[in-house]
Amino acid sequence: MRIWRRPARTVRLRFTVLYGAMFLLSAVGLLVITNLVGLGGTRVSRSAPPGTPPVEPTTLAAATERIAWLQTQLSDTHAAQSRQFLIGSALALAVMAVVSLVLGRLIAGRVLRPLRMITAATRRISADNLHERLAAQGPADEVKDLADTIDDLLERLENSFAAQRRFVANASHELRTPLATMRASLDVALAKPEPVPAQTAALADRLRTELDQVDRLLEGFLMLARAQHGALTDRTTLSLHQLATAALHARTADIATNNLTVRSPAAADTPGTVHDSAWTQGNRTLITRMIDNVIDNAITHNHEGGSILLATTTDGATARLVVETGGRVLDQRQVDRLAQPFQRLGADRTHSGDGSGLGLSIVAAVAAAHGGTLDLRARPEGGLRVVISLPAAAVPAEVAA
Template identity: 55%
Template sequence: MACRLFYGAPRNTARTDVVMPVLGPDRHAGAVTSLRSGTVGARFTILYAVVFLVSGTGLLGLAFVLADSGAGNVIPARDSPISASDSLPAAQQRIRQLEERLAMVDTQQTEQLLAGSLVALMVMAVVSVLLGRVLARRVLRPLRSITRATRRISADSLNRRLAVTGPTDEVKDLADTIDELLERLEASFVAQRRFVANASHELRTPLTTMRATLDVAVAKPHPDASTVALADRMHRQLDRVDHLLDGFLVLARAQHGTPADAALVNLGDLIEAALHDRSTDAQTKGLSVVVDVPSATEVPGSPALLERLVGNLVDNAVTHNEHGGWIRIAASAGAEGTVLVVETGGRPLDQREVDRLAQPFERLGDARTGSPGLGLSIVAAVAAAHDGRLDLLARPGGGLRVSVTISPERVPA
């Protein structure tokens, strides 16, 4: 579906559309994190290597001392002994020769032992580092398994547990503590969602009673003008409260987990219906709307939640737009899934303030008209329920770019 709709007097909409890529994690920060994650392993490796080297050095030193102390008792077997017939000078000369030869042999043995010790120490240094690395990996293997399992657990899967088996040691104690923490978090999240849903339901009864009372007061014969005006204002406020309660219910449902009513939903039909519902407001503001969505674009998910997602995107684009402004809606399929983009013009925005818009009851200052609500927070919750995400970017030329990615992996049953 590709069309251009003009509400009111069209203006010159020629512009340069800058497609901003979704900002991914900083590579340098990822490298630093990876380096830090290996600090414990490096410490274990160094510790084990130092222990092995100290032990090896001590063992070689002991062998060197023992060999040095026993070397003086070694007499070459090929030397003939001194006989009794030798004269005293000849015997003394013979003794000096034997002492010199013994000293030379001792020096050679010492040098050979020292060279062998240095080679053995170098070999042991390499072996100790490798062996230390192997032992460090084996010691840290349970911790890495716990880390991977914990990272897979999110707010939508708090019912999962690590369930580490094995002997009762420090690692299992840590895993059991994390499981207890997850159990408390799950109970807290469930209680919060149940409270929001129950409170929203219970508040509808007094609102209905108040609306009925106003209708009865206005329906009387010849009502007072001030009464009618007050009733109109009260009706508008009651509608706002009712709309807010409906948003709470949708938000609680989107945060509850996997949608049970999954089906293939035509994205183009949802956009067309949402634009039709806000056509009056768009005409009043004189907005130019450009839709570039292929007619066969289908996404898997909950029809009710996806309808609310598209409706909130269109409502946000119309409500928070300048008079005579423009809206561009596009969709495309990529490796991560279907990407729905809604762009609007306007004044330059601060990206730090834009990042807060996905939180409930947040808005951008006084320049963005309308009261704060749950619009984009509901969009973020519905996208997360469909394994997707919401990205908000301040356009360099002014205005806002809202991008919603819906994962293709959620195949309806």
Template identity: 40%
Template sequence: MAGRVLRPVGVITETARRLSGANLHERIGLKAPPGELKRLADTFDGMLDRMENLVGAQRRFAANAAHELRTPLAVQRAAAEIGLAGDPPPEKVARIRTRLIGVADSSEHLIESLLLLAVSEEGLEHTSPVDLAALAATELAAAEPGAGPAGPPQDPTVVRGLAPLTVAGDGTLLGHLVRNLLANAVRHNRPGGRLELSTSADGVLRVSNTGPVIDPADVPRLLEPFRRSAERRHTAGEGAGLGLSIVASIARAHGARLAAEANPGPEGGLTVRVRFPLPEGPTPAPDSIRLPRN
């Protein structure tokens, strides 16, 4: 009887001993009546689900990062070997030089984004009060369209509503969070569209834009690294697909909840809300507490 009762423990132990990175897909799948051991096996299977998802995400991230870094290197090599072969005229050399500088800038931006993503995943060591409304206003002033090649008629209309909001966090990382949200809202907008930026006293930062119509089922994937609004398109205006994943990582590091949703209607676009935890109010001193009279 003792052997029959403890047999599930042996199954769980043997499965745990056999697991490795090559067979994380295996599960215990214990067939037993409800009880402590059944709950233990189901909990273990749930943990394996999360581990498999994390390992899969890391593998996809490494493969995508290698691909993104290999592409500009191939472009640089082709430009040097083909474009500068023989004795090219000065105007061609100037074009190749401009092209190589642009590829180098893109590679540098990609590496900085990868490092920022890694830093934000490590969490925060120190926090301080950050005026998020003032920070958002500063980043908006720096990112506001108007100097781009499209010209003022193509610029989106900016709607702002920045209520006072102070959160505990890292000012540098929060600056990157706002900057990436604004850059994404401008890059994926439509000519003459709209960009909305707001903060509220209940701890919410909101950025919304018009743009391409997005399938609601695709929104969660846009928060993953190297996901773009149009797959397999990597042009100068498309970016590496790290902006929203960095936003999600920085939000997690600050204990904030990020929610993104596709805007309904023909105007399209995306709305992203980041809800920060508000600091708790001061605890009254013991001598200031009034006791009820008998």
């Protein structure tokens, strides 16, 4: 014995019922209007036509003439009634077409409202809040299945991001242990009382330099992974001007070694309020590293006797850090790739080989994690213009006081 099961309430079934009922109502309304028009035409046709002779026919010829006249009047009446019926039907069809479109739009909007809600909720979810779910409510139909499928996809993405973050962090930390051991072994070997051959000492210095480079590369991996996939905790209000000034002061020796000049633009050169504090909110460690990378890039990738332009501005709801450097004329197509990991413009642009190719990619990742952007432009006169835009924050109360 087969058990009867109630059909599932699918979106297709609901569309069928709703639109079927809509067109049925439209057809009923059209028939009612056309019948009313037809009844009006029938009543007109039953009335005596104007100009009817009042006298009765008395002869056969007069009767024949009377019949022919009546037939002509009847044909004219039928033609007028047909035209009236056709015009009424056309008007009724036009009215019902408009009504059907309006009703169809309203009903379709109501039916598709859950899909719009799912689309809006999906757009709000990004890499920073993959833990959120749609959690759609309603009958078990296609819309509910779609929302559940998206939730499953978000869960898999969250697990994948978490696994990637754990892998990068664990691999970097695990690799630091043998690096420290290797560096300590070199120091112990060089510290022995026996004379160390010059070739061995040179090789040890070369190995120590390479180990330092690998250590910086691992630190860059950790910072990049944290900026791209880590949760931004410990948000505080920061001044881009203060952090950039501190970064410049910490690198005074490098600036003097390369004979660089640090300057600030005039108010006409940079939109906004030049030299303001440019307050923003974010993680102090990440934003400090972001600014340090920009300043290091400006010092390292510059020509001898060049200049560094530094400005912080606030324009509406955006706080900006602008850093311009001198140098040769660059290709904008190559500059656009600098925000990607391990992208360089060539060894001739660097004074040393200690660049890991992660500096500007970390800057882009930190800016994106804070809801900002990184804009890199090749200057027509040579060099690079770096603009970091972050959401502006209100001046802290203690600073304003």
